[in-house]
Amino acid sequence: AVSSSGSSPDSGSDRVACLFDPATYYGHHEAEWGMSWCASLGDDFWRGYRRVIPEDPGFRARRPLYTLYHYLNHYNLFG
Numbered sequence: 001a002v003s004s005s006g007s008s009p010d011s012g013s014d015r016v017a018c019l020f021d022p023a024t025y026y027g028h029h030e031a032e033w034g035m036s037w038c039a040s041l042g043d044d045f046w047r048g049y050r051r052v053i054p055e056d057p058g059f060r061a062r063r064p065l066y067t068l069y070h071y072l073n074h075y076n077l078f079g
Contacts, residue, residue: 033063
């Protein structure tokens, strides 16, 4: 990659390339499930996910709330 000054990462510069994500989120991992309705992730993905992060007690009761947030946001943005 070339920076705005024209130097590349291997040109001896002490600059370090980085990625800035303006939509980072720090919260409970269950919030990821709120967007799963539009992610088209298959059953194999979710089985693998649950092998790494087991389902917490009460998740099935909380899941509709995580999903509702994104439904309402989508409706607000796109009608």
